[in-house]
Amino acid sequence: MEVLLPPMKAFEVAHRCGPIEQLAQPATRHIATVAKYTNGSDKGHLVTGTNGDVVAYVFAKPPVGAFKDDAPVLVAKGLGTEIDDADLRKGYWVQHPHNTAQQTASARDAALSSWINAFQFTNEASSGGRPALRSPQVGALHAIHAHWSTSIEVATVVMPTGTGKTETMLSTLVSDRCSRVLVIVPTDALRTQIANKFLTLGLLKAANNAVLLEGAHRPVVGTLLKKPSTIEEVDTFFGPCNVVVTTSQLAGGCSSDVQAQMAKQCTHLFIDEAHHVEANTWRDLKAKFSLSRVLQFTATPFREDGQLIDGRVVYIYPLRKAMAEGYFRPISFSSVYEFDVARADQAIAAKAIEELDSDITGKHVVMARVANIKRAEAVFETYRAFDRFEPVMLHTGLSSKARTEAIQKLESGQSRIVVCVDMLGEGFDMPELKIAAFHDIRKSLAVTLQLAGRFTRSRADLGDPVFIANIANLDVRDELLQLYAQDPDWNELLPDLSDEAIADEVGAQEYMRGFDRSIDSIPLKDLRPSASTVIYKTTCANWTPRAFRAGLRGLKARDKVLVTINERENTLVALTARETGVPWTSISSVTEWHWELFVSVWDREKSLLFIHGSSNSSEFKDVAKAIGGRDVVLIADPQVYRVLHGINRLLLTNVGLDEHFGRQIRYTGRMGADVAARLGDATRQSARKAVVAGAGFENGTPVTIGAAKRGRVWSVLRLRVDTFAKWCRHLATKIVDESIDPDEVLKGTLIPKIVAARPEQHPIGVDWPLDFVSRQEHQVGFVPIGRSEVSISDVEFNVLDGPLTEPLILELRCDEWTRQVLLEIFPSGDTTDYRFSYVGAGQLDVRTGASGGQDLCQYLTAHPPTVWFADGSSLEGNLLVELPRAAPQYDTDKLQVLDWSGIDLTKESQHATRRTDSIQFRLLEQLRKKTCYAVLFDDDDAGEAADVVGIKVQEDGNQRRIEVEFYHCKFSSGQPGSRVDDFYAVCGQAQKSLMWLFNKEKTTDLFAHLLKREERRLAKGLATRFEIGDKATLARVRELSRRHEVRLSVYVVQPGLSKHGASAPVRVLLGATERYLYETYQVPFIVVCSS
Known part of the structure; x- marks a missing residue:
């Protein structure tokens, strides 16, 4: 039978703050024979090993008789000759041959002495079959010792989960x-696990090991469970120990005096799972260990919040190598594709059960991961409905007893399914976890890599891991999108993602490490200067950043100046602290410290010096002279306005002017809608621009930019020091470009103005509010009173035709209902205001994200949609933006002709019945002939992206590109000609197409939109929307869109236009649409017409 015996402790001290222990022998497992045994009046059992040696004398109560000094005598219940196995680990030793009865004070010193020359760096490849270190452990140890031989800088070791980080610590x-x-x-769980590892020394004390001599003692380990309240309590707890194990939360919560004493007591600080977010209190504690050797272990050298981990990465064992050398078992990924959460849970659970059924080992365990307790309860019921494998639940809302019982069921094999809320991460060591059912997906790569390691550990009697997830509605960070694709190979992707992320982090760390060590007390990685700088022209051959202090006026003896320089990157970072009085008293002894951050970058090639000061209080001329030479020249008006070059549709939000009144100059500034009046004044000779700021598009990407006449440039960004330097160098390219005329740049800006009435122009379309556009479609819905919610993907949003002098009416329409709202602009004091109100009966609520409903009119009043007009102008509430110059007329040579013979030009849609005489049918007929489409999709109906969507996947060497074509069809009111009325709506639809390019997530959401539209069409029993391709192909395109470029082209299909008869009004409207599409996201615009 198998008998489990408890550990033998050399001693155990019950301190108020936690146990202090040293093991003489750890818990042991024996194949043994059990026989009844009597010693005088003591009756018990004799446990004998396979070699006949006595393993233990076991009694249910303490024996009264005498035994030899080296006899192993145990008190434990539950042993008998009639049982198969016995777990006696809850018993205790009365005496044991390894009981040395040492005092704690001498035990620590004895352990240290026993380690002299006791350790061998033996690799398992050369150990002759004896237990030894793995290759990554040996490599990490050599790297650690090499680093410590030259530096006391914080060292970071990167080893994937499962490759032996803990053994490397030991x-x-x-x-x-x-x-x-x-x-x-x-975590608490990991504290228990790591403390037990240090107590036993793990592999280092394995029988016949080739690493540590048998005479080496195990360390004295203190498990700190409660905060020491005094310095004396720190000393009494830490003093006897070789190792103290605790959590960052507990240590970070101690008083400053207690923390300082902890640091004084310890020569080394080891940090496990260093990717976790650092609280301020924990950072303060860590800083107190500046004189100790600090060693960090992590599977990923980047934190969950995206911040850099400090210190030098001294060793990286790549995940790819861990897989190749067998430390990581290969992963299989199985996906479900359901937009409905309940159906997705059911499908994931069914697949998890299938995996258990096919598990030939009979040992694998499913971990069903969910985001919160409410989800855990719902998913648990899903599994319980299968009535298989006795699922259990683990989350912090359960009692300690309930959690313990659940874990016991898992460990015994009684249960093989656990539904958990982040409970089975660090500290839960269960190799049988092999099936990960992600009902809710972890969003960061750091946590995903950590979690993956829990399932991929290699053991001979277990199979390979399987990950299961729903890939329909994904909300994860960009770096994870590839993992949850249609057919991902995690065994290729995980190493790639890990390598890329580590390379990025190490690159950023190397940049930071390029700075000298002048201000080690301030972690540069945590600095986030705003994107704001003044710019100077320099003529020096070399700058002199070490003269920075000389550029600061009025420094006092007590003021502080901390400077660090990266010579390679020509970057300076400085922190200054000036002691100043306070405004509420004149008492000289009452002062405060005013801190300021400076970052300066010198572009040697372009002879430009950039200086950022967090106060934005001056031009920092003295600093510029000190570090850039006495002859520096401020980049001022008009050259500074070159930074606005290349920004299309720059909408001004802030304009400041210097106005001359005789010898006096008065500065006036306006923000928001007032910029129209101010910039109008700039045309007078008496006014000059002082500040210009706004938002627009650069290279198809939304940007913000501001420039002031005295050399200051800014953007609404917070940057790391390295990315701030990149931003400055981007500005430098424009500043030195002599071909850029600053005055011409400003002529193209857009100027909003408050109006008292809608413009007397024909409206052509309306965009959803930006708040809608920025969200994925499943996050926005409309709820009529007493009816079910309708997704935004099934709702059409239009502006209705009407008299050009009447208020605008907007319409929301779907298959079930229609709602109309009126935009009213009314006087309000010296200006105007606006509001939305319903036309007719029927209220409508709006749901965004997880928030409850809000009345539609209230919502639109707070988040006004943008109405577009035929001349290219737009109205948002009561703010009108007009184009500064008319768009050129559309070039008729670009018009593409299609044969419309046999088509009824008054029939736009083919409908689900495929009307063969419709405009859409003929268009699809012609497109199918091209044979270049992966997907050709009929999206016609309320909520459409376009009437027809064509998708191509282009291969260019190793690069892929997705090309999407939107075809917006419009019926004609008569025979082909040139009626501008036939184009208003369709040009509005063309402009609305850009909502799908708002950001990367929105572009990918386009393909989810199409998939959901197909699902709902089929649910109604109607024909498929696919003309070419299928659901699986479109799903693959969706996944490709997460990591490859997506380009959009927009087509307007209007057979009512004759190529040779296009009128000037039509060409003006088409020209305005073309200009808008290109100047924002550089989208080509093509018009298809009749001959």
Whole structure:
């Protein structure tokens, strides 16, 4: 039978702050024979090993008789000759041959002494079959010792989960003979696990191992469970220990005096799972260990919040190598594709059950991961309905007893399914976890890599891991999108993602490490200067950043100036602190410190010096002279306005003018709608531009930019020091470009103005509010009173035709209902205001994200949609933006002719019945002949992206590009000619197409939109929307869109236009549409017509 025996402790001290222990022998497992045994009046059992040696004398109560000093005598219940196996680990030893009865004070020193020359760097490849270190462990140890031989800088070791980080810690403790180590972990569970590892020394104490001599003692380990309240309590707890293990939350919550004493007591600080977010209190504690050797272990050298981990990465064991060398088992990925959450849960659970059924080992366990307790309860019921494998639930809302019982069921094999809320991460060591059912997906790569390691650990009696997830509604960070594609190979993607992310982080760290060590007390990685700078022209051959202090006027003896320089990147970072009085008293002894951040970048090639000061209080001329030479020249008006070059449709939001009144100059500034009046004044000779700021598009990407006449440039961004330097160098390229005329740049800006009435122009379309556009479609819905919600993907939003002098009426329409709202502009004091109100009966609520409903008219009043007009102008509430110059007329040579013979030009849609005499049918007929489309899709109906969507996947060497074509069809009111009325609506639809390019997520959401539209069409029993391709092809395109470029082309199909008869009004309207599409997202615009 198998018998499990408890550990033998050399001693155990019950301190108020937690146990202090040293093991003489860990818990052991024996194949043994059990026989009844009597010693005088004591009756128990004798446990004998396979070699006949006595393993233990076991009694249910303490024996009264005498035994030899080296006899192993155990008190434990539950042993008998009639049972198969016995777990006696809850018992205790009365005596044991390894009981040395040492005092705690001498035990720590004895352990340290026993480690002298006791450690061998033996690789398992050369150990002759004896237990030894893995290749990555040996590599990490050598890297750690090499680093410590030259530096006390924080060291980071990157090893994928499952490759032996903990054993590397143990080996570092013994090989470096660390006098006293504080080990910090993120969770209570991991504290218990790591403390037990240090108590046993793991592999280092394995029988016949080739690493540590048998005479080496195990360390004295203190598990810190409660905060020490005094310095004396720190000393009494830490003093006897070789190792203290605790959590970052507990240690970070201690008083400053207690933390300082902890640091004084410890020669080393080990941090496990260093990718976790650092709280300010924990950072303060870490800073107190500046004189200790600090070693960080992590599977990913970047934190969950995207911030850099400090210190030097001294060793990286790539995930790719871990897979190749068998430490990571290969992963299979199985997906479901359901937009409905309940159906997705059912499908994922069914696949997880299938995997358990096909598991030939009979040991695999499913972890069903959910985001919160409410979801856990719902998903648990889904699994319980299968009435298989006795599922259990684990989350923080359960009692400690309930969690313990659940874990026992998992460990015994009674249960093979666990539904959990982030409970089975660090600290839960269960190799049988092999099936990950992601009902809710982790959003960051750091956590995903960590979680993956829980399932990929290799063990001979277990199979390979399987990951299951729903890939229909994804909300994850960009770096994870590839993992949840249609047919991903995690065994290729995970190493790629890990390598790329690590390379990015190490690159950023290397940039930061290029700075000298002058201000180590300030972590540069945590600095986030705003994108704001003044710019100077320099003539020096070399700048002199070390003279920075000389450029600061009025420094006092007590003021502080901290400077660090990256010579390679020509970048300076400085922090200054000036002691100043306070405004509420004149008492000289009452002062405060005013801190300011400076970042300066010198572009040697372009001879430009950039200076950022967090106060934005001056031009920093003295600083510029000190570090750039006495002859520096401020880049001022008009040259500074070159930074606006290349920004299309720059909508001004802030204009400041210097106006001359005789010898006096008065500055006036306007923001928002007032810029129209101010910039109008700039045409007078008495006014000059002082500040210009706005938002627009650069290279198809939304940007913000501002420039002031005295050399200051800014953007609404917060940047790391390295990315701030890149931003400055981008500006430098424009500043030195002599071909850029600043005055011409400003002529193309857009100017909003408040109006008292809608413009007397023909409206051609309306865009959803920006708040809608920025969200994925499943996050926006409309709810009529007493009726079910309708997704925005099934709702049409239009502006109705009407007299050009009457208020605008907007219409929302779907298959079930129609609602109309009126935009009313009315006087309000010296200006005007606006509001939306219903036309007719029927209220409508709007749902955005997880928030409850809000009345539609209230919502639109707070988030006004944009109405577009035929002349290219737009109205948002009561703000009108007109084009500064008319768009050129559309070139008739670009008009493409299609044969419309046999087509009824008054029939636009083919409908689900495929009307063969419709405009849409003929268009699709012609497009199918091209044979270049992966997908050709009929999206016609309320809520459409376009009447027809064509998708091509282009291969260019190793690069892929997705080309999307939107075809907006419009019926004609008569025979081909040139009626401008036939174009208003369709040009509005063309302009609305740009909503799908708002950001990367919205572009990918286009393909989800099409998939949902097909699903709903089929649910009604109607014909498929696919003309070419199928659901699987479109789903693959959707996944490709997450990591490849998507280009859009927009077509207007209007057979009512004759190529040779296009009138000037029609060409003006088409020209305005073409200009808008190109100047924003550089989208080509093509018109299809009749001959």
